[in-house]
Amino acid sequence: MTSPSAPSALRADEARTRLHEFTVIDVRTPAEYVSGHLPGAVNIPLDHIRRALPEIRHAAERGDVLLVCASGARSENACKLLAEQGIGTASLVGGTGAWAAEGHDLRTPAACDTRAGWSMERQVRFTAGSLVLLGLLLCLLVHPALLLVSAGIAGGLVFSALTNTCGMAALLGKLPHNRPRAADLDAAHAPLRGR
Structure with a gap:
C-alpha cells in the first residue's frame, strides 16, 4: 500500500x-x-x-x-x-x-x-456541439422556446468547468462502445x- x-x-x-x-x-x-x-x-x-x-x-x-x-x-x-x-x-x-x-x-x-473510438473529450465536444446545433435548428423550425436546449447545454458546460466534473462524459461513458x-x-x- x-x-x-x-x-x-x-x-x-x-x-x-x-x-x-x-x-x-x-x-x-x-x-x-x-x-x-x-x-x-x-x-x-x-x-x-x-x-x-x-x-x-x-x-x-x-x-x-x-x-x-x-x-x-x-x-x-x-x-x-x-x-x-x-x-x-x-x-x-x-x-x-x-x-x-x-x-x-x-x-x-x-x-x-x-x-x-474517440476520446471522451472528443465525444463530449461532438455531443455538446450537436445538441447546441439541434436546439438552434429546432428554435428556427419549430418553436423559439426550444432555444432552451442550447442554453441548457451551455449552462452544463459552464457548470462542468466550474466543478471540474462532466455529467455528459459520465452519461457517454455508459454507452456500449465506451464499456469494457x-x-x-x-x-x-x-x-x-x-x-
Missing part, C-alpha cells in the same frame, strides 16, 4: 522516474485507453473501480499504485474512492495529457487489438492479483 509519506499526486517527470515501482491503473474508458496509455498500465474504467477493489487492494499491498486518466480529475476521484476503502494510491497530475506534453511515451495496442468487455476486465484484473 502507498505509504503515508508517499505523495498522493505525482507530476509526470516524478512518475516517469518511478514508473517501474508502480502498478499503473488507467481509469479512462477503453476507447480512451487504446488511444494511448502509460507503459504497463492496465485499464479499469472509473465506474468499475469498486468491482476491482479486491485486486486493487492486493496490488497496493505489494507496492505503490498510480492512477491515471486524461487530465487528472477522474484519477483524483478514484484516489478518493479508494482512500475511503483504506487503499492508498497516487494520481498523475495532468493525466496522460501532461505525460505526453512532457514528451514521455504513450503506448498503443497493436492495430488488431484496438477498438476504434468482460474479457478486457478479466485481463486487467490478472496483473493486479500478481499473475
